Structure formats: structure tokens, C-alpha cells
Amino acid sequence: MSSKSSRFTQLCAFFLLVLLALVWSIKGDLSFSIIRLPEWDDFSPPAAVEQAGLAPRLNTSWHKQIALEMGKDKTNLTAVETPHGTLDRTRVALLMENRPLPYLVPLLIHFMSVVPPEWSFRFMGSEESLALMESNPTIRRYITQKKLFIDMIPYDIVENINSYDTVNHLLTRPWLYEEWLWPAKWLFLFQDDSMICSASKLTLNDFVDEDWSFIGGSAYSTTVPNGVNGGFSLRKIPHLIQALRTRSFEEFVADGDAASEDHYFSMSMWDLPGTKMPIGTEAIRFGVVIHYDPDPNEMPLGFHPYSSDGLFRGREGQANQDKAYAYCPELGIISLGRWDSAAAKRASPCSWARGMNLYGIAAIPWFPSEVLKLATATAKLAVKKLRTSQTLRHDDHNMFFNTFVLAVTLVATAAAQVQFLGVAIAGGDFGCQIDGSCPTGSTQLPLGSNGGGGDGPGQMQHWTSLSKPLNLFRLPISWQFLANNQLTGNLDSNNLGKYDKLVQSCLSTGAHCMIDIHNFARWNGGIIGQGGPTDDQFVALWTQLATKYADQDRMVFELMNEPHDLDINLWAATCQKVVTAIRGAGATSQMILLPGTNFDSAATLVSSGSTAALMNITNPDGTTDNLLLDIHKYLDEDNSGTHKTCTTDNVDAFTTVADFLRQTGRKGIVSETGASSDSTCFTDFCSQNSFINQNSDVFMGLVGWGAGSFDTSYILSLTPSKQNNQLVDNQLMQQCVIAKWVATAGSATSAAAAPPASASQVTVTSRPIVMTTVSPTQAPATGVPTSLGDTTYTMTMSMVTGTAGGDGEGEGLLTASGSPTPISTQQPSSEVGGLETASGSPNATGKISSPSGSGVVTASGAEESARSSVWMTMLVMTVGLVFTCNLCF
Helix, strand or coil, X not given: CXXXXXXXXXXXXXXXXXXXXXXXXXXXXXXXXXXXXXXXCCCCHXXXXXXXXXXXXXXXXXXXXXXXXXXXXXXXXXCCCCCHHHCCCCEEEEEEECCCCCCHHHHHHHHHHHCCCCCEEXXXXXXXXXXXXXXXXXXXXXXXXXXXXXXXXXXXXXXXXXXXXXXXXXXXXXXXXXXXXXXXXXXXXXXXXXXXXXXXXXXXXXXXXXXXXXXXXXCCCCCCCCCCEEEEEEEEHHHHHHHHHHCCHHHHHHCCCCCCHHHHHHHHHHCCCCCCXXXXXXXXXXXXXXXXXXXXXXXXXXXXXXXXXXXXXXXXXXXXXXXXXXXXXXXXXXXXXXXXXXXXXXXXXXXXXXXXXXXXCCCCXXXXXXXXXXXXXXXXXXXHHHHCCCCCCHHHHHHHHHHHXXXXXXXXXXXXXXXXXXXXXXXXXXXXXXXCCCCHHHCCECEHHHCECCEHHHHHHHHCCCCCCCCEEEEEECHHHHHCCCCCCCCCHHHHHHHHHHHHHHHCCCCEEEXXXXXXXXXXXXXXXXXXXXXXXXXXXXXXXXXXXXXXXXXXXXXXXXXXXXXXXXXXXXXXXXXXXXXXXXXXXXXXXXXXXXXXXXCCCCCCCHHHHHCCCXXXXXXXXXXXXXXXXXXXXXXXCCCCCCCCCCHHHHHHHHHXXXXXXXXXXXXXXXXXXXXXXXXXXXXXXXXXXXXXXXXXXXXXXXXXXXXXXXXXXXXXXXXXXXXXXXXXXXXXXXXXXXXXXXXXXXXXXXXXXXXXXXXXXXCCEEEEECCHHHCCCEEEEEEECCEEEEEEEEEEECCCCCCXXXXXXXXXXXXXXXXXXXXXXXXXXXXXXXXXXXXXXXXXCCCCCCEEEEECCECCCCCCHHHHHHHHHHHXXXXXXXXXC
């Protein structure tokens, strides 16, 4: 290596260390863990991703529809509405996949965006792949709109045949076409390694109009009948049924023909009357499988690049690969692991990174620590090969480089989390009606015994003592209480003093504290500035509050709770006067929330004209600094927050608001949202909050409703209960609010499981979990009762024994699952003292000591972390970068 190259390598390594150290310093409360992965002689990142059960999301900002659907579009694009109402049930697209592959969701969304809109879609998979699909709000929306149907592959088929035979078996069953797909006449079948190119001038309907019986990837011959590849194919269902009735698949195989469904159908149809089959020159217009030599005048509809050796073959392979990427950048979605063998050896060392560079924004939420799993396994293989004097192959260098690209991209985007998270400490608003009447006799200030309400100060202390403290509390109060029912413009010093005690208890925690005037833009029925209280009276209210708290930078001024049924332009003019007065009173650094009409609902903020009117409000100097859109939204049928059942995850509503804020360069805070603890709400509420986190570039914060003086029996209660002199959060608060905050943004538990059948709450203690197991290679499946706090779980133990590694070490996997939240451990079967991670309910992590043979697996209690392993990770990533720099630069 030259001295120049050496210096550059050192600079690369130093840059990586600085980057990771910076991320660690900014997000130093993250719990990084290293989980031991099995060693493969021929290790590849795709295998590691699948083995680790990771599911990252693609950064597909270059693709309009995916970017819009995922809510991550950074450009001023207009949302594309798919006309689901024009679906043609005779045309159906089908994807079958048992594995929860990382890119399944973006892949399916891409296909749904480029296939003609009248086509419906079906997904058929395993319990794991279905769970992956259902965890995504965009996919759930398509299911609700009946654009997409999902089904589980029958267990008897999955259990008795392998994955390849599963496809062949299913696609040759007459009932699939006569019953399950009925009334479909056209079937478009695609696989996880196929791709339609959005730049194509052709569509599926063009080939339907040409009336092909079965057209797929390029045939092996250009002039004579031969098999058509079915992994990316269009099929005419009446002709499929005709082939099945003429000679069954089993008879076809028994006659000595190849046991693949696509070969069976394509060869059978050549012999059937009335069918139309393509030769190679015709099929290549539909899809390219092998021998890709692009014709610029007739590019294909798509690709099925299951074989890198075939697709980019010969001396021109790299040039053709470049042309394919230029024409069809969507290939990057499926390129992970596709072109990392023979084709990669012919390519430049860094070319494979183009596919990996698409990784980044988390669609299926994931921990940065999952990146570390992959990085750790990568470096472990490198050390192992160097230790055994093995030569690092070209593919190894590709692997290290792309692991680095993946890790840096994901770590860089790991901060996708709202800046502020908290809870409403309600009680000062009790009795307020939507007409603005707020009888002060109903007020229950949450000051414990001093205010006649709940223990708000204790609750705030509880939430600010978490490993990552909540940092925003909303303190609702009525105008009537502050003014002692006198609309004179002056506040009552006695009542203001009582409210100030709540404010000061909030400020003492170090959190931001939000004043919320909870009057619905009214006073006893009259609309502010529109026939009710005058603008001057409203300005006087806020001038006095701003003067009192001008020196408190952590105060937040929410001008009004949920205005409704008013002239939005007049209301915006009123708010402008208040903003000017607040800044004039010396409160120049505080955030001010600007609420819209229709109860400030995210679903109508844009359509009602609220955003357009409110975003014209400025500070006295003409800037809009710290002027934020106020946003509310509930999940029940009428957005009232009064029903037990949830009917939406609000992703559509928040997507519209997020798009507006991005286009205008503004931000907002979701200052009120909540759900019940009904089983229908857990998934939707968690998904909503994950979506808000994922769009933290425009949503600065989220406040859950509510606690304070609310009893734990309140339908939307987030109030912690008191058990053994400790405050304990309910499951909804734990899973859908705190877990989005204490855990890394976009954690793997975003689409939370339903609550336990029992309504009792789970107490988290530091009590160790101790399990004694038999020799790992002999471990039977057995139930082990285990106590965690006040709850006992039965964990099912099972052992999967892996193959021996290159140095003679064997691998095994021990798993334990329980209810309501799985408790899982991983351990090697023949190594002593490995560093592992165990997770328990709800947040238990720690080290596991795992000697070979009989032993004791001990997981330390809740919320312990293996933070120090981040330094190991930094070393690991540096090793990867050194290999990269040596080869690529």
C-alpha cells in the first residue's frame, strides 16, 4: 500500500470513529447491544439480515409513490391518489413469500404504484411474513380499502414441503384458480427477486390486450417452443385451468419432465388448442432473465434477475448492469445479495453498494443495535479468516464495504424521533364544554391533596425519572378559573397562584411546560373576536401570562384548545394579535402553538384552510421562529376520544399534514392524542406514534391524553397506578408512548402486540430471571414457569442446532417466548462465556453467560444495558472501513 493510500485509509477510519462517537454523544442514552450470530463459511450480508430477523426500510426518495406512501418525501410533490374505486376483480397480482424479507413492504408498494390501478393485489405468506406486512400502516390502509388481500399459506402445505415445492404445489392446485382467485381471469405473478420498471413504456395491460396465455421472462430459445420463467409472468387463468384438467402437474413430473410449475404450464400450453405462447424475442419485451443486452428502442417491462451470472454475462456485463440501473433504478430494492458473486467479481469493487445505498429510512422500525449485530458478525468473520490465514476474497471486501454503507446510513437516520414527548396533566380543564363554558366548581387542579385532584407533580417526577425522561407536559386550565369568572381582562391572583404551583412543579422536573387555555375559542358560548369576548380581552389574558413566564424558556404557549365552527381567517387575525402581544411582553424565546378550526383535527387542518391561514402569522420582526402548528387527533370513529374502540391509525391524516409542513418549511406539535386500552387500539395507537416519530423532521413533539386528575378507570387514561408505593404505567402507556421514547426511535416493537388478556398491570422489577437448561444439543421443548415481578410467564424452550463452523465451532439457538411480551435469549452451543442479549417484558435486557453443556442462563433485570459494547462496535466498523478504503479508494 502506498503512503498516500495508507494516509487516506487512516483518515477514513478516523472519520468513522468521529461519526460514531458523535452519534453516541448525541444519543448517549441508547442501549447498544452485541448479539452473537452464527458464523458462516460463506457469509453474506443478506444472510445475516435474514438470520438476525432484521427488517430495514428502503430510502426510496427517488421513487415518487414509495416516498409519498412512506411519508418521507422531501420534495414538493403532489400526492397521487390511487383510484381504488375502479378495481377490476378479473385482474389480480400475486406475491407469495414465507420469509419476512427486509424489502417486502417497499417492493409491494412499488408494484402497486406501477401496475395499472384497476388491478387488485394478493399476498400469500407465512405467519412471520404476514406479521411484517400487517405491521406497516400503508399496507393496512390498502387492506382496508380492499386494494390488497393477504392470506396465510395453509400449514399442511408449509409443513410437508419445502419453500420451492410450496410454490410449485400451490400454483398447480385447481382450487387456487377456481375458488381462491375467482373471479380473476388474468394473473400477474411476481416474486421478491423481480421488478417492474416505472420508466417502461409498456404496461401489464399491453400484454393483456395481446392476449398471451403465459408470458414471462426471456425464454431460452428465440425461435422454438421452450419453458417460460414464471417468477415474473402474466398468465391467462382459463388456460391454466385447461392445462390442469388436461394433464396434472403430478402426471407431468411422473413422465420425467422438470418439476417446476412454470415449466409445466408453459410446456403444456404449447400443446393446447387456442393458446398463445411467446418465443424468446417476444418474451424479452415482458421480462429479462438472462443474457441482458439492452435494446434502447425496446426496453423490457421488468427484470427477474435471479441469476447474476446469467443476467450480466460476458465482457459487457458491467456495462449492461450500469445500463440496467440507469433504466430501472428500482432494481436497487432487490439487489441486496443478488449480484454479489460472479457478477460482482467482474464489477468494480464498490458498484454493489448502489443497491445498499438505498437502505436507510426505517419502514419496519428497527434499532441501530441491529446494525451492530450485522457489523459484529461481519468483523467476526474477518477476524476469523485472518486468524486462520485465509485470504479475503473480493466478495469479502464487497461485504465489508456494504456493511459500512448500511451501518452509517442507518445510524445517521437513527435520530428519527420527536424532540419532545409527554403527557397532559389534566384537571384544570375539568367541566369545560365545547361551548366554552367551564364551571370553576368542577376544576380539579392535579396538585394532590393541595388541589383536590390527582398527584400531577408525582406523575411528572415519575416520568422524568425514566432512563430517558419525558420532557413536555401539557397543563390544561380554563379561562374562567384564571379570571375567577370575571371577563374584565385581569387575572385573579389567587387562582393564578394555584395554577402556578402546577407550573412550577413541572418546571422543577426540567421538562417543558405547556399552558393550554381549554376553552374551545369561546367564553360561555361566545366566540372570541367573533361576537363573544373581544380580541383585546383575549390579548390581555395572554399578555399577563407571557409577562409572568417571560424568563422561562421552557414554557410553551398553546393559544387555545380545539377551536371549532368559526371563521378561520378571523381567528388567524386574532391569533396574530396574541402572538404580537406575547413577544412584546418579553416572551421572545418560547414556542407558541397555533390551533386550527374543526377541533384542531389533523384530518382537516389542511382542507379547512386552517394551515393556510395560520402559517401567515409571524413574529413582530416578520420571522416565524418558534411558531408551530398545533395538531390534535384521536383514533375513534368521530375523532372525539369518547369511544372505546379505535377505527384508524391516522396515518393518512398525519401524512397530509406532514406533506404540507414540508412543502412550507414549517413544523408542528401533536399536543393532544390518545386511545383506550381496548385491544383494537394497541396496534393503531402504536403505529400512529411510530409514524409521528418517523416524521420528526416536521413533527417536533407528541403529548398523550391524559393523566393528572383522571382516574385509572378513565377511558383514555394514561394515569399511572400506585403499587407498593411506586407508580406503575399501564400497558398502553408502556408500549405506545414510553417505548417510542426510551427505546430507539422506530424500535422493532412499533406495532405493539395486543395487551394481555388480564386487565392487571405488569410490575417491572430488577429481579433476575434464572433458567437452568440441559445440554443445548439435547434441550427438549418444555414449559418453564418464570416469575417476572408480579407476573408469571410460561416460556417455551426450543433448540435449533446449526452446522459446524470452519474452525470446528458449532452453533445453536436457544429461544424462549412468553406472554404478554416475548422473552428471548440467544446463546452459542459450544462456546464459553459469550456476550449475549436477552430481552424480557417489558424492557429487560442484559448479559447472558452461556457455558457449553449444562449451565445456567441468567438475564439481569429491567432496563440494564450493554452500553460499553458500542466501543466494540466502533472498532468493528473501523475494521470494515479499513478494508473498504484499501480496496475502493
